[in-house]
Amino acid sequence: MFDAAPGETRTQRGGTGLQPNDSRMSGPPARVDAVTLEARAAALFGRAVRGAALEAARRLTVACLDLTTLEGTDTPETVRSLCVRGRASGVAAVCVYPALVAAAVESLRSSGVRVAAVAGAFPSGHSTLSVKLADLRSALDAGADEVDVVLDRGAFLAGRYGEVSAQLEALRAESAGATLKVIVEAGELGSYAALRRACDLALAAGADFIKTATGKIATSTTPAIALAMCDAIRAHRRATGRSAGLKLAGGIRNARTAFGYLAIVKESLGDEWLQPARLRFGASRLLEELAATA
């Protein structure tokens, strides 16, 4: 581009870091400007949701909720009681560990509420592909409709993008027919540029949703992370025509926070994303908070 600028070559600027034989992504990785991103995200997150908008926002948030429990102390009984609440409120899905999928499937039969399971060596992603595939398969065999798998940050941060893509594609193939959500764990990626790249990899691998966080680390979801991921989804649709969804998880504990994210999604992706097929909130305590504000 700066053809007149001395000492600069195309590769210095455009180096992608992809393996030479990696044909999954073409061109340089998408660029992100952190200052503009954070400013716009903060402005959207601060939209005033008042009056009649509050009730619409509350209903939409419940409809898009993945009611979640991911504790070491979970039992079939705690999952069943969660399913009862989810069923009564009309949430989108109940999200549990693979071992508890059967209990959830049984409680939610013919309720319209879907069953989601975390898989793929959740939450760290540090395992072999065969273990991840077996993990995923066990959840699907137990009757899960949706699987939330983690992106392998170990490989990603080491620059082994081809390996990350190959893993995600294998998980995609194994989960054919089910909804695949890829958790990028934004808080571990270190920069918005890396986050964008992780999202682009997940979307290229065929993820139905990209998801912000596992909820197991301190930095989970922020307005700027959400907006950067919306930008990735929009670019993916422009390039491929495919509309992937966004799942926001981790630290979304009150109505005000959820409504801030609704504003970000509404204004960056558009009203078509304001439905459970394209937007989810993963949270354990949000439902009670929403009920309290109704």
Added chain:
Amino acid sequence: MDTLEPQFDYAPAPTQGGPSILRARYGMLAGGAWSEAAGGVFATVDPATEKPLAEVARASSDDVERAVRAARRGYEKYWRKLRPSERAKHLFRLSRAVSERARELALVQTLDAGTPIRRSREHDVPSAIATLFTYAGWADKLAWAVRAGERTRPLGVVASFGSGSSPALEAACALGPALAAGNAAIFVPSEHAPLAALVLAQAGLEADLPPGVLSIVTGDARTRNAFVDNADVDAIATGGAREACAAIARALAGTQRRAVLRPELPGIVIVCDDAPLDAAVEGIVRSALLERGPYAPDALRVLVQESILSETIALLHERLRTLRIGDPLDENSDGGPALTDARREDLETFVTAALEAGATVARGVGPLPERGFWHVPAVPLFGFRTIAEALEKAHAFGRIGGAGIWTSSGQGAVYLAERLAAETVWCNGYARFDPTTYAGGAAALRAYLHT
């Protein structure tokens, strides 16, 4: 799960207060007291509705004469004799008094100038207060604002004219450096948005500045001419249109009086093919429509490298569809009306001319309110192929005020910044000012000093 839920949209979110905060009638502040004007009154209107908001004093040449005499007395009797550190205390008190009226100031500016309330409250007013605060700190450090060996003698009585863009901020930017340099300052706000300056005047009274040191005189072109014609005014400061600045330069030529001129220069945005594109599109929308800064509001040229031009246009179209243009008092409005009908027409003429010159125009959507100076947001884009071509097109109309360069290449940004004849260049941004920087703050002080 595939059924569409009821759509979620924001309900109206009007700011508390509204027009009830205004008085029915405003005088002018001269000699440390409010007074009526012999020239009668004029109405200031809400540009969002065209409804009159309040009556404001129209200063005649006699009123101007009286204000200048009071300012001269304030300068000779008090301000000039004060130790600089005492002047600093007064100015710190002024900035504090303004910050105590921050909410009111934001609301009044929004009502009178149509600035969206969030912009007034979160940007313009805090910047105005920061500006006054920063210059207060300069009042006893003027020797550091000039070159070694230069003097720091004030000019005397300075009259500044506002143009009506960001009225609270432009008043602070006019008063801050003039007062800190030791002058008695008179501010003449634009007749299209005079009320914010009158809130500042009230703060000036509460800060207990010596009488005559700070005056706010309202009126129209005749009022401003009376200041230009008054030989006892030592300096005239103004921004605004180049013709108006040139007229003042001519009027003051050959006299001992100083013209402090900051004519509105055009702005430019250059989007290179390696730009962070989502951010660049956001930047274009802000520079062209929402945060124009002090640059000629109807002359922002956006240049986009041709390899990304069609993608940029597509993104811009999408972005403009979600832009919220509407009631400036609504917390969720991004953009408001033009200040006057004439400025609305200027903007439309600019877009038409750009279209004829070969630009591609990205437009937002209506409908717009029937009354008020509204216009559909539109941004003309020009393409360029090489950086050399971008520089050539950027300079086609002479000097540039502000330039925003969008690129991921630090080297490329420096390359362009060194070659653009612009006052200020931002990399991946535009019109972001900070009074604590040299260009944004200390540089202005020299204009108000005999060095």
